[in-house]
Amino acid sequence: MVVNVGKVLGGDWEYVTNEIRAVNDAVVKHGAALKVIFENDFLADHHIVHLCKICSILSAAFVKTSTGYGFVRQPGGLYAYRGATVPQLQLMRANVGPNVHIKAAGGIRTLDELLVAMSVGASRIGASATEAIYQEAVARGIGTIPVPVMLPSPRKAQHDGK
Numbered sequence: 001m002v003v004n005v006g007k008v009l010g011g012d013w014e015y016v017t018n019e020i021r022a023v024n025d026a027v028v029k030h031g032a033a034l035k036v037i038f039e040n041d042f043l044a045d046h047h048i049v050h051l052c053k054i055c056s057i058l059s060a061a062f063v064k065t066s067t068g069y070g071f072v073r074q075p076g077g078l079y080a081y082r083g084a085t086v087p088q089l090q091l092m093r094a095n096v097g098p099n100v101h102i103k104a105a106g107g108i109r110t111l112d113e114l115l116v117a118m119s120v121g122a123s124r125i126g127a128s129a130t131e132a133i134y135q136e137a138v139a140r141g142i143g144t145i146p147v148p149v150m151l152p153s154p155r156k157a158q159h160d161g162k
Contacts, residue, residue: 002037002067008047017054024058033061035103039070040088041081048088049095056097062124063096064103065089083107086120093121111136 001023007015020036027034036055040048055063065084073079083106092102104117105126111133114125127133137143 001034002039003051005039005042008043008051013050013054016051017058020054020060021058024060028059035062035064036060037064037067037105039067040065040085041070041072041083045091048091052092052095052100056095056100059097060100062101062103063092064105064126065092066106068106068126068128070106081106084117084122086116089117089120089122109133111140111142 001020003016004019007019020034024034024036036051038048038051043051052063065088066081068081068083070081071079072081074082084104085107089102089104096102101123102121103124103126104122108114108117108125108127109129109132114127114133117125
């Protein structure tokens, strides 16, 4: 489910909590797991923190950064989305309970970006570049024999805008 961004931005936390609870209860009742999508590009950090706490209390299975369609105006005037950023993933990891997983989605197009997202707490990745990421992993020998994987510095990735 995607949270009602208007209700989040308006601070109607009771509505947001009740909606997530209703969907989570229905999903769990049928043996499935709920993934709550935040659309982080529209939200301030305090919204993300509050949503993480709600999802933890309600035992949602996953929190997810975005659908990939949350286009917002960027500093240069172009409409695009940032997707899963290192600071947002770190913020989410710091504010969800230990049983809530994080799915990073949006802007992950390389193996290094995937590895950085996982190194800061994402346990699942949503990427439209899956084939290219897979081919990059194969080229590095990942998956065939044990290979040491050097994670790029999250700090460097953050400064590179990834």
